[in-house]
Amino acid sequence: MLSSIVKTAFAVALLVGGASGAQAKADKKDVEATRAAERTGAMLFAYDQAAWHGTDKFMTDVASSVPASVRGYIVLPESGGRLRVVFYADKDGLLVAFRSYRVAGGRSVRALPAESGVPLDATGVRMVAAREAALAYVKDNALPLCATAAPNMVVFPPNQNDQVVVYVMTPQIENGRIPMGGHYRFEFDSENRLLSHRKFSEGCRVMKTSMEGLGLAILSHPLDGHPTEIHGFLSRMTPFPITVGLANRDVWIASKGKFEYAGRLKPE
Numbered sequence: 001m002l003s004s005i006v007k008t009a010f011a012v013a014l015l016v017g018g019a020s021g022a023q024a025k026a027d028k029k030d031v032e033a034t035r036a037a038e039r040t041g042a043m044l045f046a047y048d049q050a051a052w053h054g055t056d057k058f059m060t061d062v063a064s065s066v067p068a069s070v071r072g073y074i075v076l077p078e079s080g081g082r083l084r085v086v087f088y089a090d091k092d093g094l095l096v097a098f099r100s101y102r103v104a105g106g107r108s109v110r111a112l113p114a115e116s117g118v119p120l121d122a123t124g125v126r127m128v129a130a131r132e133a134a135l136a137y138v139k140d141n142a143l144p145l146c147a148t149a150a151p152n153m154v155v156f157p158p159n160q161n162d163q164v165v166v167y168v169m170t171p172q173i174e175n176g177r178i179p180m181g182g183h184y185r186f187e188f189d190s191e192n193r194l195l196s197h198r199k200f201s202e203g204c205r206v207m208k209t210s211m212e213g214l215g216l217a218i219l220s221h222p223l224d225g226h227p228t229e230i231h232g233f234l235s236r237m238t239p240f241p242i243t244v245g246l247a248n249r250d251v252w253i254a255s256k257g258k259f260e261y262a263g264r265l266k267p268e
Contacts, residue, residue, distance in 0.1 A: 026250055026261045030226040034252065034259050041232025042257050044167060046083065047075045047154045048233070050103040054085030057109045058099055070098050074127045074155050078102065084112070088120055088128060095120045095128060126192070127155045127164055133194065134166040134186040146170040146182035146204035163195065164188045169230075170204075178237050180205040180219065183230050199223075200230040209239055218243045225250065232257045 026034070051073060058073075059066075069089040076084045082104045089098040100115040120128065131153055137143070138151070145151055147170050154167040170182030181201040189195050200223070207217055217238065221231070225248040235242045235254035242254040249265040 026226075026252075027248075030248070030250065031261070033226040037227055037229045038232050038257060038259055040229035041236075043156070044154055044229055044233045045236045045257065046106065047156070048152060048169075049106050050075050050083040050085055051152070051154070053103055053107055053109050054087075054101040057101055057111065058085075058087055061099060061111065067098070071095075072128070072131060072153070074124060074131065076124065077157065080104075086115070086120070086124065088124070091117075095125055123157055126190075127157060129192045130164040130166050130186070130188040131155045133188060133192055134168055134184075134197075137186065137194065137197065138168050138184065143168075143184060143199070144182060144204070146179040146206070147173050149173050151182075158190075162190050164192075172237075176209045178207045178209060178234060180207050180234060200228055207234070207238060207242075209237075217241070218245065220245050222247045227252045227254060227259050232259065 025031075054073070054075075067089065069091065070087055071090055073085055073087045076086060078084050082102055085101045085103060086097050087099045088095050090096075097115045097118050097120065100112040102110045102112055104110075135151075135153070138145070145168075149171050152167075152169045152171045154169070156165045158164055164187070166186040166188070168184045168186070170179040172178055181204040183200045184197060185200070186197045187195045201221070202223070205219075217240065219231070219242055221227070221244050225246055227244050227246070231242060231244050231252075231254045236257045243262070244252045244254055245265065246252070249267075251262040251265060253260045253262050
């Protein structure tokens with residue numbers, strides 16, 4: 001039986017019209033943007049997984065009865081690649097940690113009871129402000145999500161440009177069905193002013209992880225000339241590679257968060 005990579009390569013060969021007609025290399029700027037998307041996608045996946053496992057433990061600890069004062073969660077980096085999931089609450093106008101959990105290796109979850117009631121530091125407060133501003137923007141501008149459930153949220157700590165990046169993503173609410181659309185990114189400055197925002201797709205395509213046939217997914221992505229972090233993120237959730245066709249007719253294969261250039265589609 002052919003592996004998923006081999007079957008994907010076969011399908012891509014049909015798309016690009018064979019290796020002899022395909023461009024051998026992607027443009028340098030697109031390669032650099034793609035490698036950056038790989039790194040961001042890996043970080044996005046790690047934060048999302050930490051939030052998922054932390055939430056499972058949190059819901060067990062509170063017996064699925066979340067106090068009204070709890071407003072959400074943020075994920076903070078720690079040494080050794082560990083992440084800390086903080087469920088925060090409003091206590092007399094002050095944001096404090098209600099429950100905190102350390103997540104290691106993507107799955108190992110340990111409660112940190114000593115942090116309960118401790119006020120969030122300046123970074124945490126800023127991340128919460130950006131998180132709530134992004135949610136408000138989605139609601140106020142009726143940005144479409146592809147599920148009726150509350151969106152998944154990932155907030156990165158301030159980056160090298162002192163900006164906080166927030167992802168608002170349609171959650172997976174059904175096993176075996178991954179939403180390819182309804183994902184957004186927001187960037188905020190040090191004063192929590194919105195600098196930029198974008199969508200990552202048009203429409204609400206759903207990918208079935210039980211897809212038969214060649215065992216691959218082909219996505220048309222006319223919004224960019226290179227794959228994005230969302231493609232890398234989604235490829236970590238599918239058991240088969242995702243073939244991404246771009247605005248400049250380049251084709252990339254995304255598999256477990258990594259991108260490989262396949263060629264450029266021939267002109268029609």
